[in-house]
Amino acid sequence: MPGPVRFAILPLILCAGIAHANGAACENGLVAVKDAPEALSARICAAADLAISLFAECGLSLAAPVEVSLRDSIDPPCFGLFHCGERRIELLTPEAMAEGLRGESVFAHVPPLRFFDSVVVHELAHALYDQVDCPFASCMATAEYMAYGYQIDSLTPQDRAPIAGAEGADEPVPRDMINPFIVMMAPDRFATAAWHHLQQREDVCAWRQGIMSGAILFDHENP
Known part of the structure; x- marks a missing residue:
């Protein structure tokens, strides 16, 4: 991707080597965790394993290791931040995420x-899409489409049910709903629209593969 682009999952709206002296390498060989206690490192590795398995269901995979660091705060304020081109993710601690999650968020019901x-x-899905060459200054809408799609897919059936059964869920989602303006101004609306749009595709894997091939884009040169 061109430029120093960063992708964050916002609370107010919503390539290093694998081994590190002050970190722990996950057994999957694709994620290393820094600045986290042992139990939380294990949890991050387990979540990474889930992400990798979800990617693999459509024949997709991370091409290089990713480093994950825990933070008490992130600038700009967000739950997680992927640094494009650097294979690096910053995450808020679970406690800080719980404090920042709004009661009206689409994810508010999730423990x-x-x-x-x-x-x-979500952030590892950004790392996955970072492997695609973006032909524009930013491919924010397409990147967030992938990230929110995988984030919601990763939820338990119980946690996903309120999103799947939301009002209007049976109505077709128009393609123009997937745009960077809605990402920035109404991320919860974007998240649900992106996931429902994806679920309405005849072949979800073919659609995701099309995105990873660069054939499917929701962004434009002049959004």
Whole structure:
């Protein structure tokens, strides 16, 4: 992707080597965790394993290791931040995420630790899409489409049910709903629209593969 683009999952709206002296390498060989206690490192690795398995269902995979670091705060304020081109993710601690999650958020019903897991998946989906060459200054809408799609897929059936059964869920989602303006101004609306749009595709894997091939884009040169 061109430029120093960063992708974050916002609370107010919503390539290093694998081994590190102050970190722990996950057994999957694709994620290393820094600045996290042992139990939380294990949880991040388990969430990463889930992300990797979800990607593999459509024949997709991370091409290089990703480093994950825990933070008490992130600038700009967000739950998680993927640094494009750097294979690096910053995550808020579960406690900080719980404090920042708004009561009206589409994810408000998800228990804090399971929400934390889903953010790990969201940011690793950004790492996955970072392997695609974006032909524009930014491919925010397409990247967030992939990230929110995988984040919601990663939820338990119980946690996903309120999103799947939301009002209007049976109505076709128009393609123009997937745009960077809605990402920034109404991320919860974007998240649900993106996931429902994806579920309405005849072949979800073919659609995701099309995105990863660069054939499917929701962004434009002049949004």
